[in-house]
Amino acid sequence: MRDLDLTTLRLLVAVLDQQNMARVAEQSHIAASAISKRIAQLESNLGVRLLVRTRRGVQATPAGLALAEHARTILFAAERIETDVTAFAGGIKGNVRILATPSAMAESLLEDISSFMREPQNSQIKVDIEECLTNELLRNMREGSTAIGVCWNHSDLGELQQLPYRKDRLALAVHRDHPLASHESIRYEDTLDYEHVGMRPDSAVVIMMQRAAARIGRPVRYRVLVSNFDAAFRVVSANLAVGIIPIEISTLYASASQVKMIPLEDDWAQREFSICFRNLEALAVPAQRLVEHLARNGLQARQPASTAALNT
Incomplete structure (x- = not known):
C-alpha cells in the first residue's frame, strides 16, 4: 500500500x-x-x-x-x-510531557505546574499534562515515551529513578446523616459493614482498599461504580454509599455541606507520591527544571509550617 x-x-x-x-x-x-x-x-x-x-x-x-x-x-x-x-x-525553548495519576491531578500538581510556568525563567517552556492510571504511566515511562511521571510511591517503579513529592491521607467520606458520621476518626475495617462507592478496579485507591480488606478477610461491597472523585462525592452527598477519598481533595468540594470527611486510622492511609523519571541527568534542561520545582514544592509542603516559613 x-x-x-x-x-x-x-x-x-x-x-x-x-x-x-x-x-x-x-x-x-x-x-x-x-x-x-x-x-x-x-x-x-x-x-x-x-x-x-x-x-x-x-x-x-x-x-x-x-x-x-x-x-x-x-x-x-x-x-x-x-x-x-x-x-x-516562536521562541519556546523546550517542551515537557508529564503523566500523572488521577489523585495527583486532583490535588496539587496542576497548581505546582502553573507556578512553575509563571516563573520568568520558565516562560518559554511548554508543559503537556496527561492523566492516566499507574500501570499505564509506568509502561510509558519505561518505554521512554514521556519524560516525567507522578504516582503513588508504593508502585513498583523498578529501574526508574524517583524523588519524593507530596503526601496525602485517605479518609472516609460520609453523608452527615450516615450512622458513621459521629466518628472523628475510623479504622477501615469498621467501614466494611456499609456499601461503598468504587472507582476503576486498577486505580491506586481501589487497589489499596482491596488489599486492606483481604488482610482482614472481609469483602468490600460496592453499591455504585464511578470514574472520578467528583462523581464519588456526588454519590456520598446523595447518601447512597460511603467512599474512601484523599482528604486533600475534599477541600475542592467544600460546598458539598452534606459530606463529612473522617480520617482513616490505618497506617496505609497515609500515602506519599513520587516524581519518577528514567535518568535525571539525561533529561532535557526544561524537564530537569520542572522536576526540581515539583520536588522543592513537595518538600515545602511536607515540612511543618514554621520550618517551611524559614526556607521562603
Missing part, C-alpha cells in the same frame, strides 16, 4: 462528518470532483470501498468507518507534531 496522504484523510473525515461532499468542497475551496477523485484513488490503493451514496448523502461503509477512526488519530498526531515543532520558532 502506498503512503497515506494526510490531505486525503482530512477530506475523507470531513466528508463522513458532514455526509455531504459538495459542502466540504465549498469549505475547503476545492472542487467536489477533486475530492471524489482523491477518495476513489484511496479506495483503489486499499482495495476496498469506503463510501456509498444514499438519499441522505454520503455514508461510510464498515471499512470507511474503521479507516476514519484511524485517520482521526493520525491527523491529531500530525497536528501535535506541527504545533510542537513550530513552537520552537
